[in-house]
Amino acid sequence: MGLKVYNTLSRKKELFEPAEPGHVKMYVCGITAYDRCHIGHARSAVVFDAIVRYLLFKGYNVIFVRNFTDIDDKIIKRASEEGISSKELSEREIGHFYEDMTNLKVLKATFEPRATEHIADIIRLIETLIARGYAYAAGGDVYFSVRRFSSYGALSGRDVEELVSGARVAVGEQKDDPLDFALWKAAKPAEPSWDSPWGHGRPGWHIECSAMGMKYLGPTFDIHGGGLDLIFPHHENERAQSEAATGQTFVKYWIHNGFVTIRGEKMSKSLGNFITIKDILKRHNSEALRLFLLSKQYRGPLDYSEEALGEMETALERCYRAIVEAGKVASRPVKKACQREDVQAAESIKTLEALPGQFGQAMDDDFNTAQAIGFMFEAVRALNRLCQAAGKRPCASYSDGLKSGIKTILSIGRILGVLEDDPVQYVRSRDLDGLSALGLTEDEVLDAIIQRTEARARKDWAAADSIRQRLDGQGVALKDTPEGTVWAVKSSAVLP
């Protein structure tokens, strides 16, 4: 069974067959660089990052383009409000974008082109469209003739006649038809502009993606992605102008991710309910955020809440702690071969061995990361189970099972972009961070442990318990192990 992908154009899951076997050409609409990115941007970025990682894992050679829109109305407006140039604003926000993406562990794209660096390509494409009769210049603007492109509306499922009623013509526009959209906009006074055959101006929004995409990927891409809201008009227009220019299929598979909502409502600036990536990562671990963003099928809405993210953080920590424990147990010396096979342990080993296959099956079904994560969690439980068996009866086959189990889980995690930190350090730094958040130092805790250990040696359980209860009340749990007493910050204590 091969990879199946839901295609917005056909509204069906289709078998994924790239134009050139073994190679995937993929374009995802990036940000308009005028403000901080919010969780919605994070979802899109992380979803497509997981897709790229999975395609790479499957052995495809992936050429991935993610653009920056660094010139448009919003940028011009915001820049003038702030009293800086459009360039300064977009540079700053692109910087912020990279900061966020690095923190989210989103892989860099093969090409990350900017609209302003491809003006010549854009002008050439517009000229082609004019030459082919799909576009016309009017008063310094250039418009695309929507009605000339017969399958206009196919992607978004819209009927051209019905679009007419909603279409608007802004003041000063000289469109032949209200449906037509701008490929090139004449410069207004004091706006950034570039010279063109039609006078000074700047590119319309849609044309940049066609121009840059085709420059780096050629006339046909295998995958074109972005948020659901981009389907109309952005991707509809991109498709129209690209196919009009080349006469070839622009995109084989259109992939769109759903929105992040808050309390069931779409995040938006006007509702004031958006949360930036930066703010979230102040309070939450980035891998927990990734896991949360991948915990639901990518096409549906995803409701954000602190609680939901906290749950993922707990689950992630369980994975890390399992790996740490398994690593410890696996490194103990083993004296003998297993006398008799423990049925549970054998089953655990089987579960761990089955993980890659199950994971692949889930991901092959339109990147079902939610199911894939489920399999990963099951494997973690199997690892813990095996860990107990190995702890009781150390033997070579168990510790080998643990070692390969760890390896398997980590390799699967890597495709989702989680469990990439050093497990020992992750757990350790989580505990230390938690401790400082609780206003405690490790020395205080270690002192208390020493006192309690002495009390326990005297079998003074009352004293020992009161020390433990005191720490527990402060958010620190003590755990007595064969190697002595260890401490951990209770996850409930550091969550909001």
Place this chain on the structure above:
RNA sequence: GGCGGCGUAGCCAAGUGGCUAAGGCGACGGUCUGCAAAACCGUUAUUCCCCGGUUCAAGUCCGGGCGCCGCCUCCA
């Protein structure tokens, strides 16, 4: 009005025709422990918004209804 999506346990969420309806979080009981914690085991949906229909068989397909949401204007 047009287009699209969603409604599965206390909460989140897979599953789109057929063995016992994944998984996470939470809760409860147990194993372990001096007692705990962690981990593990068990329990927590005789049933998938409602009503009809197709089928030997439906959460899964079809029809109708109710509820929620998104797009149709810049938007991940």
